[in-house]
Amino acid sequence: MKSIKFAAVALALAAIGSSNAAVITFQTGSSGAGPLVTADDYRSVVDAAVVGGHSTVLGSYDNVSNNSIFGAGTTNIAFKSTIDFGLSAAGTYSFRAGVDFGRGGAVFLDGSAVALNTNDMWWNYDYNTANGSFLINNQALSAGNHTLTIYGLEGCCDGGQQVQYAAAGNAFQSFSANTLAPVPEPETYAMLLGGLALVGGYARRRNNKA
Numbered sequence: 700m701k702s703i704k705f706a707a708v709a710l711a712l713a714a715i716g717s718s719n720a721a722v723i724t725f726q727t728g729s730s731g732a733g734p735l736v737t738a739d740d741y742r743s744v745v746d747a748a749v750v751g752g753h754s755t756v757l758g759s760y761d762n763v764s765n766n767s768i769f770g771a772g773t774t775n776i777a778f779k780s781t782i783d784f785g786l787s788a789a790g791t792y793s794f795r796a797g798v799d800f801g802r803g804g805a806v807f808l809d810g811s812a813v814a815l816n817t818n819d820m821w822w823n824y825d826y827n828t829a830n831g832s833f834l835i836n837n838q839a840l841s842a843g844n845h846t847l848t849i850y851g852l853e854g855c856c857d858g859g860q861q862v863q864y865a866a867a868g869n870a871f872q873s874f875s876a877n878t879l880a881p882v883p884e885p886e887t888y889a890m891l892l893g894g895l896a897l898v899g900g901y902a903r904r905r906n907n908k909a
Contacts, residue, residue, distance in 0.1 A: 728752030738805035738812035748777035784879035797822030799858035804851030
């Protein structure tokens, strides 16, 4: 019986835990590709390059680089950052990313290209730097879960990068594990309720025996 109780509690906690943080997946690989033509080209080349490369989940997207996170090289880097976040209500949001993509890059929101820059991009920790960052303004988003994906290619240097968001009328803030938590899917609620029901049933049986 104890094992049933522990399993039920684990199910309930898993259901709750899956909704308490935005998920920021940072991946890098090696690529010598030069500037590309389309956003889809960047997605295709980078997706191929990061297979078998480095991957981690970040607590915060602030001053992030291949070398600082993975202790890896500073040349011929392919970057892929996937940020899964959720909105409890529909709203208008803007996004910006300060990057070091010497061979350009692209940004996708929910699978659609929203930014492309084939120039040498280095923001130098200042969003006013010409050609240094991506800025995606005034995106009308529905309630529910969304995905922001950033692809880029760097030839050298591997400077620190940052990704931020802002709700309409509010200031920008960096994505972190404590912002814009994904909204639990219906099956997650079902798992939570099922786990709680098992715990309740076990408690009733113990009371009846007593």
